[in-house]
């Protein structure tokens with residue numbers, strides 16, 4: 001792992017740094033590049049312009065590692081309300097939730113009840129719930145959560161991370177279930193015993209897994225495969241592979257983060273692919289923002305420039 005990435009990921013876990021950074025106007029200005037605002041309204045406000053480009057949304061309220069049950073209940077209530085607002089405004093938006101924000105650390109049963117309730121409401125409204133994947137210690141619990149929710153509601157998908165050695169086996173287990181599977185590289189700091197330390201190996205594994213998700217065997221089960229990456233080389237390789245396998249562009253779905261690789265988002269949508277951007281909002285943005293910086297340390301320069309514009 002690069003030194004800068006390690007430092008930024010370590011910083012993402014620092015409470016002190018979070019308290020400092022969130023007070024600084026120049027940091028807030030730099031964050032706005034990736035986040036339209038702190039409220040659901042701000043996130044929903046991005047929809048009309050994106051819809052004109054045939055790009056949909058996935059909404060996620062920032063926050064993780066909730067330790068208070070009442071807070072987890074409030075997050076669940078927030079997402080229920082978000083589902084209603086999405087429907088009322090006829091916005092093309094799904095939601096993506098973090099298990100630890102819905103109480104996984106406090107009580108797995110409570111977290112399951114919350115995700116079930118969200119999936120039930122989403123199902124009634126014709127919507128879909130994505131479950132984020134967090135640090136490796138949560139992978140088993142997150143996959144079990146997905147299985148348990150999907151036993152009653154099919155409109156649920158889970159994220160899997162190409163940097164983990166175990167993900168190839170997890171994908172093989174998930175494929176026959178027909179779950180939504182969002183493939184990403186992985187955003188956390190993981191030890192070399194369980195995750196590829198070299199970026200080139202993560203990239204190669206991503207493509208191998210993407211091909212498995214596009215393979216003919218995945219089709220009868222109805223797998224909804226989504227490729228969550230901004231890596232143009234991978235985006236093109238996946239689109240080419242799918243085309244060679246006779247898949248129409250619309251069947252190949254890409255999710256990118258709001259504000260990142262805008263031209264690529266538009267290009268994919270124009271090429272006829274299904275494209276959504278994950279729009280994050282909320283006041284708990286610091287660890288999430290540090291992970292975005294770690295993905296591209298050149299972004300630190302943007303923060304520095306914002307400082308001099310202060």
Ligand SMILES: Cc1cc2nc3c(=O)[nH]c(=O)nc-3n(C[C@H](O)[C@H](O)[C@H](O)COP(=O)(O)OP(=O)(O)OC[C@H]3O[C@@H](n4cnc5c(N)ncnc54)[C@H](O)[C@@H]3O)c2cc1C
Nearest residue numbers: 132133159184185186187228229230231255256257292295
């Ligand atoms: C829709 C979506 C959902 C995600 N959900 C999860 C999840 O549940 N769990 C999880 O662990 N991770 C999640 N991630 C994050 C993911 O794991 C990666 O950390 C992130 O996507 C960066 O990897 P990359 O595939 O874009 O490739 P990289 O190799 O990191 O980047 C490829 C290129 O994309 C551009 N780029 C990438 N990131 C940035 C950035 N921050 N700023 C500017 N340019 C950038 C750069 O040009 C870079 O060269 C998600 C990502 C997306 C897009």
